[in-house]
Amino acid sequence: ANGALQSGxxxxxxAEHCISLNQWREAIAANSDPKQIWHDIENIIIETLIATSMxxxxxxSDLLAHPEQCFELLGLDIMLDSQLxxxxxxxxxxxxxxxxxxxxxKLDLLKDALGLILSRR
Numbered sequence: 207a208n209g210a211l212q213s214g215x216x217x218x219x220x221a222e223h224c225i226s227l228n229q230w231r232e233a234i235a236a237n238s239d240p241k242q243i244w245h246d247i248e249n250i251i252i253e254t255l256i257a258t259s260m261x262x263x264x265x266x267s268d269l270l271a272h273p274e275q276c277f278e279l280l281g282l283d284i285m286l287d288s289q290l291x292x293x294x295x296x297x298x299x300x301x302x303x304x305x306x307x308x309x310x311x312k313l314d315l316l317k318d319a320l321g322l323i324l325s326r327r
Contacts, residue, residue: 227311238290247284247292254282254297262299279303279319 225233234240258280266273281301284292303312 234290243286243290243292250284250292250294251282254280254294258297277319277323279315 231240234243262278263273266276266278270276278299279301281298283295283298285295286292303316
């Protein structure tokens, strides 16, 4: 559930309405194969990266003096339908990094991104 969207609803409580990745896996495993769903989600991510790589590369080379020294975070919103098929809803070029509704998810993302940057030095 998207906490940022649901936060305006009466009685919204992030602790009750937002679940962890482990809770999500447990819920999915009760009705389907989480590995297959992750595989399908990975395919969506790969296709999105292929589709966006050239426009992002061009934008970086047009706007930056040293585009090889930058990176871009993309935020993909993927929804599962009633048959647990994943669908790409949107790809955000500058996703929000607020952690109000995402717990440690975005904090871990930032740590991983910084780790990748520092490992290239």
